[in-house]
Amino acid sequence: MAKTVFVGMSGGVDSSVSALLLKEQGYKVTGIYMKNWSKDLPGMKCPWAEDLADAKRVAVKLGIDFEVWDFEDAYREKVVEYMLEEFRKGNTPNPDVMCNQEIKFKLFYEEAIKRGADYIATGHYARVIDGKLARAVDENKDQTYFLYRISDGALAHTLFPIGEMLKPEVKKLAEERGLHNAYKKESMGVCFVGEVGMKDFLKEYIDIKPGEIREIESEKVLGYHEGAVFYTIGQRHGLYLNGVAGEINDGLPYYVVAKDLDKNIVYVSKNLNDEHIWTDELELKNVVLRAQPMTSLSRSGARPAGLSPQAAGATARFAKLRTPLRQDSDVAHKDILVRLRHRAPLIPAKIIFKEADAAILEFENKIKRPASGQSAVIYDGEICLGGGIIA
Amino acid sequence: MGLYLWEICYNMFMIYLDHAAATPVSRKVLQAMEPYFTQDFFNPSAAYLPAKKVAAEYEAAKNTIAHAIGAKGTDIVITAGATEANNLAFTAVTQHNHGKGEVLYLETEHDSVRAVAQQHDGRAIKVLPSGLINLEDLKAKITDDTTLISVSLANNELGTIQPLAEIGSLVREIRVDRLKRGIKIPIYLHSDASQALNLLDINVARLGVDMLTLNAAKIYGPKGVGALYVAHDVKLSPLTMGGGQEKGLRAGTENVPGVIGFATAIKEAKEHLNGNRKKYKSFKQILLSELQGYELINKKHTLDNFVVLCYNGIDAERLIYLLEEKEIYVATGAACAASKGQKSHVLTAIGLSDTEIAGSLRLTLGETNTEEQIHEAAQIINEVVATERERING
Numbered sequence: 058m059a060k061t062v063f064v065g066m067s068g069g070v071d072s073s074v075s076a077l078l079l080k081e082q083g084y085k086v087t088g089i090y091m092k093n094w095s096k097d098l099p100g101m102k103c104p105w106a107e108d109l110a111d112a113k114r115v116a117v118k119l120g121i122d123f124e125v126w127d128f129e130d131a132y133r134e135k136v137v138e139y140m141l142e143e144f145r146k147g148n149t150p151n152p153d154v155m156c157n158q159e160i161k162f163k164l165f166y167e168e169a170i171k172r173g174a175d176y177i178a179t180g181h182y183a184r185v186i187d188g189k190l191a192r193a194v195d196e197n198k199d200q201t202y203f204l205y206r207i208s209d210g211a212l213a214h215t216l217f218p219i220g221e222m223l224k225p226e227v228k229k230l231a232e233e234r235g236l237h238n239a240y241k242k243e244s245m246g247v248c249f250v251g252e253v254g255m256k257d258f259l260k261e262y263i264d265i266k267p268g269e270i271r272e273i274e275s276e277k278v279l280g281y282h283e284g285a286v287f288y289t290i291g292q293r294h295g296l297y298l299n300g301v302a303g304e305i306n307d308g309l310p311y312y313v314v315a316k317d318l319d320k321n322i323v324y325v326s327k328n329l330n331d332e333h334i335w336t337d338e339l340e341l342k343n344v345v346l347r348a349q350p351m352t353s354l355s356r357s358g359a360r361p362a363g364l365s366p367q368a369a370g371a372t373a374r375f376a377k378l379r380t381p382l383r384q385d386s387d388v389a390h391k392d393i394l395v396r397l398r399h400r401a402p403l404i405p406a407k408i409i410f411k412e413a414d415a416a417i418l419e420f421e422n423k424i425k426r427p428a429s430g431q432s433a434v435i436y437d438g439e440i441c442l443g444g445g446i447i448a
Numbered sequence: 449m450g451l452y453l454w455e456i457c458y459n460m461f462m463i464y465l466d467h468a469a470a471t472p473v474s475r476k477v478l479q480a481m482e483p484y485f486t487q488d489f490f491n492p493s494a495a496y497l498p499a500k501k502v503a504a505e506y507e508a509a510k511n512t513i514a515h516a517i518g519a520k521g522t523d524i525v526i527t528a529g530a531t532e533a534n535n536l537a538f539t540a541v542t543q544h545n546h547g548k549g550e551v552l553y554l555e556t557e558h559d560s561v562r563a564v565a566q567q568h569d570g571r572a573i574k575v576l577p578s579g580l581i582n583l584e585d586l587k588a589k590i591t592d593d594t595t596l597i598s599v600s601l602a603n604n605e606l607g608t609i610q611p612l613a614e615i616g617s618l619v620r621e622i623r624v625d626r627l628k629r630g631i632k633i634p635i636y637l638h639s640d641a642s643q644a645l646n647l648l649d650i651n652v653a654r655l656g657v658d659m660l661t662l663n664a665a666k667i668y669g670p671k672g673v674g675a676l677y678v679a680h681d682v683k684l685s686p687l688t689m690g691g692g693q694e695k696g697l698r699a700g701t702e703n704v705p706g707v708i709g710f711a712t713a714i715k716e717a718k719e720h721l722n723g724n725r726k727k728y729k730s731f732k733q734i735l736l737s738e739l740q741g742y743e744l745i746n747k748k749h750t751l752d753n754f755v756v757l758c759y760n761g762i763d764a765e766r767l768i769y770l771l772e773e774k775e776i777y778v779a780t781g782a783a784c785a786a787s788k789g790q791k792s793h794v795l796t797a798i799g800l801s802d803t804e805i806a807g808s809l810r811l812t813l814g815e816t817n818t819e820e821q822i823h824e825a826a827q828i829i830n831e832v833v834a835t836e837r838e839r840i841n842g
Binding site: 113114117 | 765766769770772773839
């Protein structure tokens, strides 16, 4: 008998093609639109109703069942509240990571299993290899950065139908099968924030407290900001630096290098080498480790000869770890790869566990410091080992 | 005279059964409007003769619109569509009774009435399972502070025609009674006639309304043009401020081509009224006899071009997408994505269950339709419904 799959359909081309592929592979497919957020923001109409219509139209075209599952309360509580709380603390959280962990691969997964599904599926660019989370074939689209915290239990029942495909192939297939959303504009960033941007979203929910912008070296007040929580370390835009024009008009931009949330002061610097911006180590908290792959020693295929080690995209696909990562030791594991932002290049690094869920990442060369609250995701070759939140 | 390409399109390549949502601009309307975009583009407020000529033609067009409902041109305020006209009507509440007047509106009203009525803390009048106004509920809810009652002439989801004349005489009785008792608070009756303008013979005096909303876009006229008929003693406040056009109630340079188009459309509607009603009645009969496995939702007192069906156990929104692939365009009032996922307040109000609401399909006939199309549509709808039932059972 055909296996049953519940596929999350967002109305976009990726999840539509995922549903199409599953149907063609002979699964009994039910499309689910997860209604996570429907509130309009000032100046922005939440596009959920149109997204839902797009998803449903595809489901009807494929002749599969379709349902809307309402996760608005849980989403508000587990994703939005978490995000606001992190911003209030001065961090820059990643709500998509939380959405996957708490909603798509938890509530959606659990409900689907309860309803008799053998698998869930999503339109993420990711793969499952031997039960392990692995980067997508389309390195440019890989979404494992957002998936590193999903449970291994859910992963064992998850299909990523487009993980082996390149985005242009996905689009082409949608076009060939007459899926109307083949050319739909890709949603960027956090769905509920949409086009208005995070700052405008936060203004709706977080009290704005204007404060000073100071130069870190001189402590001089250069201007005023709308609220320290809106600024991220390393950011160079949106500084209203008036008042001392003579000194700042040398054409060099200022960067946010520090925030004092208690005093509501944002510190900036023109010095691109400011120690606050660069670092060769990062502290991680809330570290999760996924099920470990076999180490490279126990596998026959190490990196094929003749491949330039500099070709990161290529070499990064081959496992290098000689022993499994262990969280309870002070041992340093070399040869892991780290991704600090979605689609950012993979950087070789060393990880040293301090506690079960706390670790230090060490880099050979200095890196631009990512904002606290963002995720660092670690890989051995193409297998995602897990990751943690940057402290 | 040959056909335009767009006329060929809607005659040959699609079957459009959603005339309650929008109508194509008729050829006559388009031709009448065209010169006012180009050679007669003048601002009616300008001083020179060509502009004065345009101003005169604009007033004549307003007269044509007004005469079609038994009113005078000076009783008409041109608006940018029916929503705006409905909003304008409700300003009567703030202009009378120190703004403390109470508002009553039919629970099945269009959102453009509901939203503004709710802003005035309006109370909803119940409908009967037939979709007709519950007159007892209306009487019970009228108080000495009731200033405005809004009841659409025909409902946009069901096509139900409300007994406006009856409500109008009730309002007149209340008025007399208030005078007798020395109560100076006025009471007005407003009706949105957007859906009915080309399907009923409308006369404001006969209906007993004080305000009536009209819409060009539903009668093969241009979108973005509407009008509010306003009886003499009703005081309104402006929606837009500016150069004092439209009796100071709707400032902004006159939409001359739009109003010319509206007048042409309303004239055509009058001419075709009886012929079209007869045609739609026969089309409706064809649909009802050839379609299979449905329940008729709007059984009586409905516009001739409205057919609302329920396919029990089926999600009618799926039918929309399936029919769309066959280039047949229909609508649903069900909990559909297009309606922001909310189930229809109209179908809820007439007491349909959730599954009945989900299964309901609205077909609205119009001038683009031919008898041949109606037979074809019935056949294809039957096929699609059968396929969908198979999918559910298989």
